[in-house]
Amino acid sequence: xxDIKEREASRKFQATGDRDYMKEFTEGxxxxxxxxxxxxIRRQPDHGTAADGSEIDQYCxxxxxxxxxxxxxxxxxxxxxxxxxxLVKHWGGSVGKTKLTLKKQLPKLxxxx
Ligand SMILES: [Zn+2]
Numbered sequence: 636x637x638d639i640k641e642r643e644a645s646r647k648f649q650a651t652g653d654r655d656y657m658k659e660f661t662e663g664x665x666x667x668x669x670x671x672x673x674x675x676i677r678r679q680p681d682h683g684t685a686a687d688g689s690e691i692d693q694y695c696x697x698x699x700x701x702x703x704x705x706x707x708x709x710x711x712x713x714x715x716x717x718x719x720x721x722l723v724k725h726w727g728g729s730v731g732k733t734k735l736t737l738k739k740q741l742p743k744l745x746x747x748x
Contacts, residue, residue, distance in 0.1 A: 671698035671747075672718065673740035674726050681725075697725045711741045 666675045669683070676682055676695050683694035686702030697718065698705055705721070708714035715734055723733050741747050 667692035669693075669695035669698055670745040671695070671704070671714075672722055672737065673744055674722070695725075697721050711738070711747055714741070714747075 666677050668675050671694050674681075674695055674697075676692065679690070681695050682690035682692065683696050683699030684701055685691050688701065691699070693699070694704075706714060706717040708717050715737055719730055719734055719737065722737075723730050726733070
């Protein structure tokens with residue numbers, strides 16, 4: 636009896652593990668998300684930089700460079716106006732679609748809490 640329970644427990648554990656793996660796989664493994672614009676930082680040149688020039692995972696290069704925010708925005712509409720052209724230039728896509736995505740995503744991000 637104990638054996639069956641143990642096997643079932645380990646099978647459950649594995650199923651959860653697989654699902655988490657798939658989630659990570661579909662969302663991009665270990666890829667940090669910019670806490671200002673929400674884009675996934677996948678490539679080396681996507682990373683923002685600290686004051687000393689070192690790469691950070693917290694923000695992307697469009698939003699944060701050399702220890703400061705690139706766009707001095709006080710709220711989300713302000714950020715959309717100032718940053719959308721730069722975001723589109725770096726990440727691609729259209730201005731309209733990017734703005735729509737940002738409007739949905741930004742309220743969830745730490746910078747805008
Ligand atoms: Zn960003």
